[in-house]
Amino acid sequence: MVDSTGNVVAKYKYDLWGVQTKESGTKEAEFGYGGYYVHRPSGLYLTWYRQYDPSIARWLSRDPIGEQGGLNLYAYVLNDPLAYTDQLGLYVALDTSDGLPRVHGRLDQACPPNNCAEIKEDIRKLQLSIANRRIDRTKAIERAKLKGNRNPHHSPSVQSHKKRIDIEEAALAKCWRAYKESGCDDDCNEPTPVKIPVPAPDPKTVGAIAIGVSILICIVCPSCCVRVPGSSPTAIGIGITDDDGGI
Numbered sequence: 001m002v003d004s005t006g007n008v009v010a011k012y013k014y015d016l017w018g019v020q021t022k023e024s025g026t027k028e029a030e031f032g033y034g035g036y037y038v039h040r041p042s043g044l045y046l047t048w049y050r051q052y053d054p055s056i057a058r059w060l061s062r063d064p065i066g067e068q069g070g071l072n073l074y075a076y077v078l079n080d081p082l083a084y085t086d087q088l089g090l091y092v093a094l095d096t097s098d099g100l101p102r103v104h105g106r107l108d109q110a111c112p113p114n115n116c117a118e119i120k121e122d123i124r125k126l127q128l129s130i131a132n133r134r135i136d137r138t139k140a141i142e143r144a145k146l147k148g149n150r151n152p153h154h155s156p157s158v159q160s161h162k163k164r165i166d167i168e169e170a171a172l173a174k175c176w177r178a179y180k181e182s183g184c185d186d187d188c189n190e191p192t193p194v195k196i197p198v199p200a201p202d203p204k205t206v207g208a209i210a211i212g213v214s215i216l217i218c219i220v221c222p223s224c225c226v227r228v229p230g231s232s233p234t235a236i237g238i239g240i241t242d243d244d245g246g247i
Helices: 116-146 156-181 203-220
Strands: 010-014 019-024 038-039 042-044 051-053 226-227 236-238
Touching: 116 203
Parallel strands: none
Antiparallel strands: 010 019, 038 042, 042 051, 226 236
16 A cells, blocks of 8 residues: 555555455555455455455355345355455456456357256356346446436436346346256255145034124114024024015
């Protein structure tokens, strides 16, 4: 780290997962490993969406985008910090100088059934592509705002990114179905829903309820009730009487 005149005021080194060691100097850097903000009291790195703990090489909260970012919701950059970065605590991106990876072209041939190796690779590519296209969409929104667009989310560039993201998310959902149906990982098989038996109603209970309802109706509307001929005193019929007393 240098000051405004270019003099070195502190020097740090990091291990693979971001554990920091100060080699020289007295100044404390506000930003460190991966460009993250350093919270000195806790030793955590802070991003827009999550906190990263280099001592355990894990995020401290679940992935906000769920399994779209991988099955392990706490893993840091797919456990491969030499190949990937995650600037926001949200999307994994390849750490390359020639641009971020994206899936191009048609996706109807992605994830062929019963080919687990290809299914897993297609899932990985789609996850990365979707993450990076979301970053592209966010940047497009900011550019539209700078141009004075009052509805930046509806600008042609933003809508184009959204359309492609929707296509790739649908392909990713198809790939996950193929992943499970092909038995690529038994831990990912969906559990069989438990059927809860519904007991048949007790005829005696149903009859008691019917009699109770009939008596209540007769109290409210005496003209609606008639005694069933030849029946017990509790056998009551419900009917609508006309002006002459007929049913």
